[in-house]
Amino acid sequence: DILDKAQSFIFDITRKRIKTPVVHIKELLPDTFEHIEALYEKKEHITGIPTGFDQFDRLTSGFQLSDLIIIAGRPSMGKTSLALNIARYASVEARTPVLIFSMESAKEQLVEHLLCSEARVNGQELRVGRLSEEDWTRLTDAAGILADAPIYIDDTPNMGVLELRAKARQLKAEHDIQMAIVDYLQLMAGDRRSENRQQEISEISRSLKALAKELGIAVVAISQLSRAVEKRGEEDKRPRLSDLRESGSY
Template identity: 50%
Template sequence: MELSKVPPHNLEAEQAVLGALMLDPQRASSVFEILQPEDFYRDSYKTLFLAIRDIFERGDPVDLVTVAEELNRAGRLENVGGIAVISELASVVPSAVNAEHYARIVAEKSLLRQLIRMAGYIEEKGYEAEEEAVALLEEAERLILEISQKKTRDGFVSIRTILLKTFDKIEYLYANKGNLTGVPTHFKELDRITSGLQPSDLVIIAARPSMGKTAFVLNIAQNAAVKSNIPVAFFSLEMSKEQLVQRMLCSEAMVDQQRVRTGELLDSDWPKLTQAVGPLAEAPIYIDDTVGISLAELRSKARRLKMERGLGLIIIDYLQLMTVGKRTESRQQEVAQISRGLKGVARELAVPVVALSKLNRG
């Protein structure tokens, strides 16, 4: 009979964190940035950590007596083993100076347990086979992303550090005055105002139906890829990739789309179309026309494209056709969640994201 595996944990590190907090409360702020009560493997240590944090947040002194009193008042002192266990924790700390190091060990084990739980959940769902495989894959990506975001949250950075980077950027801009700092759209006035589409920006282009939104962003995509060789990811949720490329080809060749759609081409159109194929074929434009693509799937595809071929710009046509991959209270809430998610994609991948949005008539 195979024994069940014990989840990753380090009780010695957990004990050292708790003991260090009681011996040297000045370490508390940095430890609380790293750990949450649920990061502890042993339930009694979760209770102790929460009590210490509550005392600290009230501004009261943290020591053996105050922690024991806090737990006794909540009726939980015996749950953690009594005052003898609390005293023992304080005595086994190798060094309170290393509190942050101990906390990171505890956080690392907690992260591994979260991944194991997530994998078990996905395995169970897979065996149940109640969802489509693609939907389950999106759920797995979403769960991994949630764990990753918890792990990589940035803390405070001193203004001195930021000022040094800012001054370096100003010096670079001065030395390269007149050059664009972002992705060029090759619309002269727009580039003058924006200095190009800036990395990490989310740009929403909103208008009523049939106002030329798609034509505009297609021109931006072509200009960035053909003229500046910048890789562009184009997520087309409304038009098929074949329709999209046909419009690009007509635009590049400067041939009337209506004549192409009806087949009533002029003899002079053929050389233009043939000549336009070459530059478009070499342009780093990558099109995905997945209907109702979810935020998680878009993020995953964009991240993979950046790793494999490079990525300088993301375009989405259009916002309201995306999904979040889970139920929300209203469509308005879902669109707001998608917008926040797209801003996260822009920041994570350090590229501008341009999303079209359709306004209602009236």
């Protein structure tokens, strides 16, 4: 807790922010109105970070800064692939600095996936070495594009909340990251070890939301769904919030 508070204090000094505990609404209205006016002038349907999925972006206006977004699914359903595709689009196409915390896959695996996605090369063919000359050309071009993209990867296993927050603050100060991806929530360690894993995950999710608000970034957390969704009838497989594994108070 002391380390976390100290780093938060240092970050605030670096950003030269002055925190006011209570603000009258009159002081907030000018900036809010200016923001609304800017939206009116632009008339863009995406006001946050674009994901590359047009229909989703139209519905949500993109991932908004200060929000905690949960991507949930059962194992091997493509959660990481979806998150990486969003990270690639945001960083390559929108030039949005992205930080990826991968507690499940090694950083080399993530780079492989990003290369295949950018090059439109079959990942299985790459893993067994069956690449054509055209594939090599595409991969080389993709490597050049990704090398210039503002993507930062940390694959520290079993990372704790304090360490994650410290690294996010550092990358925010150094590279002005706008989005952080956490893969995945159930592999994180809480600030305090607890016999109640549900309570621990709840504390982790609250910490991630607080981090999103503190840094003014979008935090995307990948989460597993419980087996309950598979036990329901075939016509009732649509996930519910209660299906979030060890969800507690997401």
